[in-house]
Structures are given as structure tokens and as C-alpha cells.
Amino acid sequence: MACRPLPVVTDDRKTGRVRRVHPAWLAAGVALVALVGAAGFRATPSVMLHPLNEEFGWPLATISAAVSVNLILYGLTAPFAAALMDRFGVRRVTTGALLLVSAGSGLTVLMRSSVELILLWGVLVGLGTGSMALAFVATVTGRWFVKRRGLVTGVLTAAGAAGQLVFLPVLALVVENSGWRTASLIVSGAALAVVPLVLIWLRDYPADVGVRPYGADADPEPPPPMKEGAARRAIGALTSAAKTRPFWLLAGGFAICGATTNGLVGTHFIPAAHDHGMAPTAAASLLALIGLFDIVGTVVSGWLTDRVDSRILLGVYYAGRGLSLLILPTLFNASAAPMVVFIVFYGLDWVATVPPTVALCREYYGAAGPVVFGWVFASHQFGAALAATGAGLVRDRLGEYTVAWYVAGGLAILGAVLSLAIRRGAPVRPAVVPATA
Numbered sequence: 001m002a003c004r005p006l007p008v009v010t011d012d013r014k015t016g017r018v019r020r021v022h023p024a025w026l027a028a029g030v031a032l033v034a035l036v037g038a039a040g041f042r043a044t045p046s047v048m049l050h051p052l053n054e055e056f057g058w059p060l061a062t063i064s065a066a067v068s069v070n071l072i073l074y075g076l077t078a079p080f081a082a083a084l085m086d087r088f089g090v091r092r093v094t095t096g097a098l099l100l101v102s103a104g105s106g107l108t109v110l111m112r113s114s115v116e117l118i119l120l121w122g123v124l125v126g127l128g129t130g131s132m133a134l135a136f137v138a139t140v141t142g143r144w145f146v147k148r149r150g151l152v153t154g155v156l157t158a159a160g161a162a163g164q165l166v167f168l169p170v171l172a173l174v175v176e177n178s179g180w181r182t183a184s185l186i187v188s189g190a191a192l193a194v195v196p197l198v199l200i201w202l203r204d205y206p207a208d209v210g211v212r213p214y215g216a217d218a219d220p221e222p223p224p225p226m227k228e229g230a231a232r233r234a235i236g237a238l239t240s241a242a243k244t245r246p247f248w249l250l251a252g253g254f255a256i257c258g259a260t261t262n263g264l265v266g267t268h269f270i271p272a273a274h275d276h277g278m279a280p281t282a283a284a285s286l287l288a289l290i291g292l293f294d295i296v297g298t299v300v301s302g303w304l305t306d307r308v309d310s311r312i313l314l315g316v317y318y319a320g321r322g323l324s325l326l327i328l329p330t331l332f333n334a335s336a337a338p339m340v341v342f343i344v345f346y347g348l349d350w351v352a353t354v355p356p357t358v359a360l361c362r363e364y365y366g367a368a369g370p371v372v373f374g375w376v377f378a379s380h381q382f383g384a385a386l387a388a389t390g391a392g393l394v395r396d397r398l399g400e401y402t403v404a405w406y407v408a409g410g411l412a413i414l415g416a417v418l419s420l421a422i423r424r425g426a427p428v429r430p431a432v433v434p435a436t437a
Contacts, residue, residue: 023206024144024214028152030202031140034094035160037194038132041101041125044171044187051180052117062114068385069122070129075381077130079374083233084131085139086371089204093131098191098198100128106188109181128191134160135374138358142370143205147215147306150355154302157354158295169288237371246364247372249418250357253314254376255383256415257353260321260408263387265290265346272401276332286343293347301352310356310363314419317352320345322412329402360422 052063084093104124111117137156141149174183206213241247266287273283304313324346331339361376362369391404 022214023203023209023211026201027140027144027203028156030197031136031156032159033197034098034132034194035137035156037098037190038101038129039160039167041105041129041187041191044105044183048175048180048183051175055180056114058114058117063117066114066118066120066122069118070126071381071385073123073126074130074133075378077127078133078135078377079234079238079371080231081131081133082135082139082370082374083231083237085136085204086233090136090139090143091198091202091204094136094198094202095195097128097131098195100124100131102188102191104128105184105191108184132160133374134354134358134377135370137354138361138370138373141358142362143213145214149215150305150307150359151299151302153305153355153358154299154352157302157351158298169284234371234374237365237368238375241365241368241372241375244364246360246422247376249422250360251376251379253318253415253418254353254357255379256318256411256418257351258380258382258384259387260325260412260415261350261384262381263384264391264404264408266384267388268391268395268401268404271395273332275400278332286339289340289343290347290350293344294350297348297350297352298354300348302355305355305359310359311419311422311424313356314353314360315416317349317356318412318415318419321349322409322416324349325405325409325412328405328409 048063052058081093081097101124104120107124108117108120111120134157137153137160141153141156145152171183174186203209212218269287270283273286301313301317324342328342331342357376358369358373361373365372387408391401394404395401
């Protein structure tokens with residue numbers, strides 16, 4: 001059976017050449033590499049807590065403070081990074097982000113105080129990885145794709161989310177055999193290795209290489225010149241979006257998404273499983289399994305986003321997540337098979353919410369969609385931080401996590417209600433795109 005040829009692109013306006021692979025796929029591939037790398041960078045602190053505690057004697061609370069600063073900046077940086085990409089270009093911002101990560105990780109081998117740890121891990125790596133967060137995905141897919149936009153969003157999102165969980169065993173092995181300094185230098189070198197790929201192959205717009213966005217039937221309108229600063233644009237997008245009902249429904253739902261994934265399951269699943277007699281290594285393996293199934297779930301979610309109303313998808317995802325969390329306490333006391341079923345289902349749903357959320361931000365806010373999504377993503381991180389702290393308090397006060405699982409399940413069902421409450425209507429983008437004068 002003969003293989004089908006690669007699709008031919010015939011809209012190269014500068015050279016008239018025929019291309020067999022649209023440059024959009026190359027841009028997506030470079031973004032994929034950067035996102036997978038960023039996932040590895042974010043996974044590093046969790047495997048270094050105890051080695052740093054043993055070597056320097058710093059309390060775990062102090063070391064965790066660096067992780068907290070990292071998480072907060074990871075969320076808050078996203079909208080400003082999206083605005084910087086509008087003003088200075090995706091390539092420059094991504095390159096700068098990788099250099100920040102490389103410096104933050106590499107310089108840790110020279111640190112002597114916990115303050116330096118917070119500055120390096122918390123601030124530098126937080127700013128760097130935050131600049132390659134989901135707002136980066138929204139920017140790349142929004143500029144380069146018309147067709148397959150949802151699918152590509154799903155693939156890139158899965159790479160970032162699943163990569164963090166999959167990298168954990170690898171980094172843990174490096175730390176165990178060669179020490180935490182070796183792991184830090186590997187992460188630093190990996191970040192530098194991605195920089196040439198970005199500089200050579202990642203372009204800001206399809207027009208830079210003489211093509212239209214993938215699937216576009218006509219040339220897109222040229223982007224308006226950005227005369228105001230990135231901070232002003234990011235704040236302006238938030239101010240305008242905050243006056244609209246869809247923003248609060250999306251932000252509320254995404255805060256619940258963060259609370260029920262990274263905040264609760266990502267942080268407390270292992271200790272909760274240990275409370276019920278499961279070995280920590282077995283629980284960690286189950287989390288890694290979530291990461292693997294997350295790839296499938298998010299890619300499929302992106303494919304569905306191109307075909308199904310995003311509001312309905314979000315309603316189904318949140319409702320399913322809520323029901324699974326409500327039954328989780330009983331699964332801890334059951335046999336292994338029901339828990340594996342939960343892990344598979346939960347992995348498929350882990351960040352399946354991202355492609356439809358990105359699509360709705362672009363639907364309502366147009367060119368400002370990636371910046372608005374950056375603020376929606378910030379709510380995700382705040383929700384995660386609140387859930388991580390709240391579940392810890394529940395465990396300290398009650399001696400178990402049961403109430404935390406039930407509250408999270410109820411919140412996820414509330415997220416389904418918020419998503420279905422987003423009404424179809426005229427886009428509100430004129431009120432959101434800041435003036436450029």
C-alpha cells in the first residue's frame with residue numbers, strides 16, 4: 001500500500017517555492033521541545049527537598065518557600081509574557097526565558113544560603129518557566145494555526161503537563177546516584193541546548209517566512225503596532241476582561257481546575273495513599289501513570305475542541321472529575337484494580353480543560369485572547385496554592401484527607417456549572433484589546 005505524500009503548501013508568497021511541510025508544524029515542534037524542557041525544569045525542586053535539607057540543614061518549610069515563590073511567579077508571569085511576545089516577539093521572549101532557567105538552575109551549585117535558593121529557584125526559574133507556560137501555547141497556536149488549532153493546543157499542553165510527572169523518576173535517579181548538583185547542571189545544560197533551536201526555527205508570525213497560518217484561506221490582518229509597554233497591555237487586558245461575565249466564569253472554573261489537580265492530587269495523593277498503607281514509591285508510580293494518560297486525554301480534548309462546543313466539553317470534564325473525586329476515599333480501601341481505573345480516568349481528564357478554555361478566550365477576546373488566558377491561568381495557580389495549603393490543614397486537624405476529597409469533588413461539579421453558564425454571544429474583544437496609541 002503506497003504511503004500518502006505529505007501535504008503540499010503552495011502559498012509561499014516570497015519565493016514561490018512549493019513546501020511539503022507547512023512551517024507551522026516546525027514552529028509547533030520547537031514549542032513542543034521548549035515546553036517539555038520547561039516541564040523538566042519545574043519537576044526538579046520536588047526531588048531536591050530532602051537532599052538540600054540534609055546538606056544545608058535548612059528547614060523543609062524554608063525550602064518549600066522557594067517552591068511556593070516559583071509556583072506563584074509561574075502563574076503571574078504568564079499574562080505579562082504573552083504581552084511581551086506581542087511587543088518583542090515569541091522568539092526573543094522564549095530565548096530569554098530559557099536563559100533565565102539555565103542561570104537559575106546552574107547557579108544553585110554555588111549557593112550557600114536559603115535566600116539564594118529563593119532567588120534562584122523561586123524567582124529566576126519561576127519567571128523563566130512562567131514565560132513558557134500555557135499562555136505561550138495560546139500565542140503560538142493562535143498565530144500559526146487556523147485549522148487543527150485545538151489539536152495542536154492539546155498536544156503542546158500535554159507535553160508540558162505530562163512531562164513534569166514523567167521527568168520525576170529520571171531526576172530522582174540522577175539525584176540518588178550523582179547528587180543534586182549534577183541534576184541542576186543537567187537541567188541548566190538542557191535549557192541552553194534548546195536556545196539554538198528557538199533562534200533558528202521559531203518565528204514570530206507566518207508572514208515572517210512568507211506563508212499564511214496553517215488552514216487560512218486568506219492573509220490575516222497584520223498585527224497592530226504595540227506602542228505601550230507589556231505591563232500596561234497585560235494590566236489593560238485584565239481590567240477590560242474583568243468587566244465581562246465570561247472572564248469570571250472561565251477564571252472561576254480554571255481556579256477549580258488547579259485546585260483539583262496540581263493543588264490537591266499532585267501535592268497530596270502520595271501522603272494520602274501512604275495513610276492507607278500504600279508505599280510511597282507505588283503512589284509515585286501511579287502519579288507518573290496519570291502523566292502518561294494525560295497525554296492521550298489532552299490530545300483527544302484538542303481534537304474534540306475543533307469539533308464540539310467548548311462549553312459542553314468543559315462541563316463534561318469538570319463533572320467527570322468531580323464524580324471521580326467523590327468516590328476516591330472509598331478506593332483507597334479497595335483493591336488495586338479500582339484505583340488503577342481511577343488513575344486512568346483521572347489522567348485522561350488531568351488538563352483536558354486547557355484546549356477548550358484557550359478556545360473560549362480567543363472566541364471572546366480575539367487578539368487579546370492569549371493575554372486574557374494568561375490571567376485565567378494565573379487563577380489556576382492560585383487555586384492550586386489554596387488547595388495545597390487547605391488540604392494540608394485538613395490533614396493536620398482531622399488526621400485524614402476525606403473531607404478534602406469531598407470538597408474538591410463538589411468544587412469540580414461547580415466548575416461544570418460555571419462552564420455551562422457561559423452563554424454564546426457576540427465576542428467582547430473590542431473592549432479588551434488595549435489601545436496602542
